[in-house]
Amino acid sequence: MSDDAPDDSAGERAQAAEREAAKQRILAQAEAERIPAEQTTRAIPDRRWRRGR
Secondary structure, three states, X not given: OOOHHHHHHHHHHHXXXXXXXXXXXXXXXXXXXXXXXXXXXXXXXXXXXXXXX
């Protein structure tokens, strides 16, 4: 069993590194797609459905 311990911890470290890399990719993509608040406009309700009444 002592032979498995280094492999297990190495595997866990590799998985942790992969998770961190994936997290960084997701954060970078979100930042790239982010629209600054200054560039957004206020939503205006769509009331066209009331015209038929």
